[in-house]
Amino acid sequence: MDFRLSPEEEAFRQEVLDWLKENLPKNWSGDRFTRDRDPETWNIYREFAGKLAEKKWVAPAWPVEYGGLGLSVIQQLIFNEEMAYHQAPLGYSVIGVGWAGPTIIVYGTEEQKQKHLGAITSAETMWCQGFSEPNAGSDLASLQTRAVRDGDDYVINGQKIWTSGAHLSDWCILLARTDAEATKHKGISYFLLDMKTPGISVRPLIDMMDNHGFNEMFFDNVRVPKDCLLGEENRGWYMAATTLDFERSSIGGAVGGRRMVEELVGYARETKRNGKRLSEEVTVRVRLADAALEVEIGRMLSYRVVSMQARGLVPNYESSIAKLFNTDMQFRLAKAGLEIMGLYGQLEPQSKYAPLRGKFERQYLWQTGMIVGGGTPEIQRNIIAMRGLGLPRQ
Amino acid sequence: MDLGLDEQQELLKNFARDFLEKECPESVVREMEEDEKGYSPDLWRKMAQQGWMGLIIPEEHGGTGMKLCELVVLLEEFGRALVPGPYISTVVLGAVPIMEGGNDEQKQQLLPKIAAGDLIMTMALTEPSAKWDADGVALEAKKQGDDYVLNGVKLFVPDAHVSDQMVVVARTSKGETAEDGITVLLVDSKSAGISFELLRTIAADKQCEVTFENVKVPAANVLGEVDKGWPIVEQTKRMATVAACAYLVGLSQMDFDVTLNYAKERVQFGRPIGSFQAIQHKLADVVIDVDGSRFITYKAAWSLQEGEPDADMMISMAKAWTSDASRRVVAHGQQIHGGIGFTKEYKIQLYFRRQKWMELMWGDADYHRELVAQALEV
Numbered sequence: 001m002d003f004r005l006s007p008e009e010e011a012f013r014q015e016v017l018d019w020l021k022e023n024l025p026k027n028w029s030g031d032r033f034t035r036d037r038d039p040e041t042w043n044i045y046r047e048f049a050g051k052l053a054e055k056k057w058v059a060p061a062w063p064v065e066y067g068g069l070g071l072s073v074i075q076q077l078i079f080n081e082e083m084a085y086h087q088a089p090l091g092y093s094v095i096g097v098g099w100a101g102p103t104i105i106v107y108g109t110e111e112q113k114q115k116h117l118g119a120i121t122s123a124e125t126m127w128c129q130g131f132s133e134p135n136a137g138s139d140l141a142s143l144q145t146r147a148v149r150d151g152d153d154y155v156i157n158g159q160k161i162w163t164s165g166a167h168l169s170d171w172c173i174l175l176a177r178t179d180a181e182a183t184k185h186k187g188i189s190y191f192l193l194d195m196k197t198p199g200i201s202v203r204p205l206i207d208m209m210d211n212h213g214f215n216e217m218f219f220d221n222v223r224v225p226k227d228c229l230l231g232e233e234n235r236g237w238y239m240a241a242t243t244l245d246f247e248r249s250s251i252g253g254a255v256g257g258r259r260m261v262e263e264l265v266g267y268a269r270e271t272k273r274n275g276k277r278l279s280e281e282v283t284v285r286v287r288l289a290d291a292a293l294e295v296e297i298g299r300m301l302s303y304r305v306v307s308m309q310a311r312g313l314v315p316n317y318e319s320s321i322a323k324l325f326n327t328d329m330q331f332r333l334a335k336a337g338l339e340i341m342g343l344y345g346q347l348e349p350q351s352k353y354a355p356l357r358g359k360f361e362r363q364y365l366w367q368t369g370m371i372v373g374g375g376t377p378e379i380q381r382n383i384i385a386m387r388g389l390g391l392p393r394q
Numbered sequence: 395m396d397l398g399l400d401e402q403q404e405l406l407k408n409f410a411r412d413f414l415e416k417e418c419p420e421s422v423v424r425e426m427e428e429d430e431k432g433y434s435p436d437l438w439r440k441m442a443q444q445g446w447m448g449l450i451i452p453e454e455h456g457g458t459g460m461k462l463c464e465l466v467v468l469l470e471e472f473g474r475a476l477v478p479g480p481y482i483s484t485v486v487l488g489a490v491p492i493m494e495g496g497n498d499e500q501k502q503q504l505l506p507k508i509a510a511g512d513l514i515m516t517m518a519l520t521e522p523s524a525k526w527d528a529d530g531v532a533l534e535a536k537k538q539g540d541d542y543v544l545n546g547v548k549l550f551v552p553d554a555h556v557s558d559q560m561v562v563v564a565r566t567s568k569g570e571t572a573e574d575g576i577t578v579l580l581v582d583s584k585s586a587g588i589s590f591e592l593l594r595t596i597a598a599d600k601q602c603e604v605t606f607e608n609v610k611v612p613a614a615n616v617l618g619e620v621d622k623g624w625p626i627v628e629q630t631k632r633m634a635t636v637a638a639c640a641y642l643v644g645l646s647q648m649d650f651d652v653t654l655n656y657a658k659e660r661v662q663f664g665r666p667i668g669s670f671q672a673i674q675h676k677l678a679d680v681v682i683d684v685d686g687s688r689f690i691t692y693k694a695a696w697s698l699q700e701g702e703p704d705a706d707m708m709i710s711m712a713k714a715w716t717s718d719a720s721r722r723v724v725a726h727g728q729q730i731h732g733g734i735g736f737t738k739e740y741k742i743q744l745y746f747r748r749q750k751w752m753e754l755m756w757g758d759a760d761y762h763r764e765l766v767a768q769a770l771e772v
């Protein structure tokens with residue numbers, strides 16, 4: 001056991017910090033949640049991804065041949081932490097780098113790797129994830145979108161839902177049923193789909209924050225060449241599980257939470273109520289202390305996943321623990337922030353009175369979505385209980 | 395002892411539910427979120443025709459003379475339907491101070507108009523200090539001839555921008571205690587020197603910043619006695635706190651009903667999600683929160699209505715509990731809905747966002763827990 005970073009790792013952290021100082025967009029106040037996903041914000045994301053690409057930092061831990069630097073998972077962690085801490089505008093590459101690319105690295109043909117990984121690391125392509133359907137959410141394996149083999153092509157028909165960023169994406173990791181006769185897990189295939197293919201239509205879904213983040217996606221005789229298939233036909237379910245593990249170990253952002261706690265501490269110190277500072281109130285102090293320690297625990301649960309990867313182990317239910325704890329924790333943190341702010345907590349970012357630019361109010365809504373996205377708490381608990389603890393199935 | 399509704403209350407409840415289902419459907423709630431006024435004059439008139447504006451106003455002043463417990467029954471239905479607009483502002487924040495502190499002339503002049511739905515009112519109490527207590531009142535009212543001149547800022551004032559009159563809580567002198575020196579004035583909202591700015595809030599309800607710049611108010615508009623107005627505010631706060639609880643009870647109940655229904659209908663893994671024990675236990679926890687909120691709110695309302703000695707503690711217990719419990723309810727509601735809960739289009743988020751508003755109104759759980767502790771003489 002050793003929580004210390006090596007001198008090289010510390011030096012890398014410093015390098016990231018110095019770079020961020022230079023390259024964070026001017027006037028970027030880290031308000032990801034205050035104006036997420038309007039076109040202007042997406043341009044900021046895109047530009048920032050371009051700057052990272054120049055430094056080969058879109059996916060620094062990927063092999064050099066795919067545009068990474070072959071850094072260690074620990075260095076990648078340091079990188080992720082500093083990006084999260086500085087609330088860097090990373091939205092562009094989240095899916096490509098976080099879970100689409102890694103799945104391609106594991107299962108893709110050399111040709112597929114050449115085609116996609118370099119484009120991800122050079123920030124030329126943005127990815128979305130076409131997994132969920134109206135009747136296949138938690139029960140993803142019951143998905144009904146069909147892909148039928150026709151000569152050298154597949155023809156896809158059906159519908160996806162909740163597809164984040166589909167309206168902006170160039171490529172999509174798509175699950176579709178290729179064998180309607182087989183049991184439900186055994187008839188699914190995994191496709192790498194060009195979003196420009198004729199027959200795809202994307203319809204916006206507006207979320208409760210009044211943002212356009214996710215979408216419905218419809219496929220009407222979408223014809224794709226068979227080399228879009230990832231891995232073997234009908235083995236898609238198992239690759240999807242890998243994708244979801246990658247997704248669950250990258251969601252969470254405990255360190256973004258650390259920054260929010262610091263901001264909250266600053267607010268409590270500066271704000272007076274009842275003639276004294278908020279930070280002198282016991283209820284406020286308890287909330288701040290709880291928030292800080294929960295962030296630290298969330299961080300350790302994420303570190304454990306990375307530390308396993310560094311030892312060459314494949315994390316399993318451990319990613320579910322990190323995902324579940326960290327998204328719940330971020331919701332509690334937002335809630336604690338609003339409680340500390342009292343009447344002011346309800347104000348939206350546009351209000352001149354909004355504390356910390358309304359960031360906590362946005363988070364309070366956003367985290368309800370994050371708790372569900374990537375697998376609900378019940379599904380994570382099922383994984384922890386059955387896959388992790390070996391308890392009998394229901 | 396009987397924790398159930400009596401016949402009249404049952405009638406009121408059923409009538410209100412049918413009426414609001416028809417007259418205040420979800421589409422009206424959504425429309426009013428975007429609407430600057432935040433209420434529909436048409437619906438307002440229809441509600442007035444039911445006698446709801448005068449529900450707790452004595453018959454001699456044009457009301458129906460019912461009591462707080464009946465108002466609670468009605469407000470539960472308001473919470474259920476998320477009725478937008480200045481109802482609580484007018485009927486509680488406006489009418490109660492007049493009933494408490496007004497002289498005969500003021501009562502005769504204003505109460506019948508409120509009961510008829512011809513007057514929209516609110517109370518301007520809180521300031522940028524965001525305090526519900528007397529020491530938060532700094533807005534100055536200075537005697538000048540036959541007038542008072544008001545200067546200062548009120549913040550988080552519900553529905554002020556559409557009000558005809560405001561009950562303004564002002565400071566006329568600095569007494570020995572914070573409560574000394576507070577005067578309650580009836581102020582015409584159109585008076586020169588008053589300006590309104592709408593605040594954008596999580597619930598898209600309508601709260602305002604109200605700025606007073608040399609606003610002249612005739613001395614005849616003082617409610618009750620000069621410098622001794624705080625008890626009027628206190629009584630209004632008690633009623634408003636109970637009203638907020640009742641709204642939260644209805645809101646929680648509806649969030650729960652919608653969620654329960656969804657759990658029965660939504661199928662994953664070949665069975666309704668409500669058949670999974672994880673979901674069943676959640677829903678069981680939710681119904682405990684909803685029922686607990688309802689009965690402590692009833693108890694608080696009854697205690698206040700009957701003048702029980704522990705009424706204040708009951709009110710604070712009710713608001714402390716209901717503020718937290720309703721938040722747990724709506725958080726579970728979101729989660730049990732999965733992805734659809736996060737969409738704007740589906741109704742459950744309306745409950746989630748509005749819960750936060752009523753959680754804060756008239757004191758959050760922290761504020762009222764402290765009052766409970768004080769009542770226990772801790």
Ligand SMILES: Cc1cc2nc3c(=O)[nH]c(=O)nc-3n(C[C@H](O)[C@H](O)[C@H](O)COP(=O)(O)OP(=O)(O)OC[C@H]3O[C@@H](n4cnc5c(N)ncnc54)[C@H](O)[C@@H]3O)c2cc1C
Nearest residue numbers: 131132137138162164369373376378667670729730732733
């Ligand atoms: C902000 C956001 C972004 C998203 N982005 C994407 C995306 O880019 N691509 C994509 O494919 N999907 C995306 N999703 C979809 C997400 O993965 C699903 O919403 C999630 O898996 C839940 O599925 P569902 O919405 O159908 O809910 P359901 O599966 O219907 O779940 C409803 C409730 O039932 C419970 N439940 C279900 N099964 C069980 C069980 N066996 N035991 C106990 N409880 C159970 C759930 O926990 C939940 O509380 C996104 C969702 C959100 C909120």
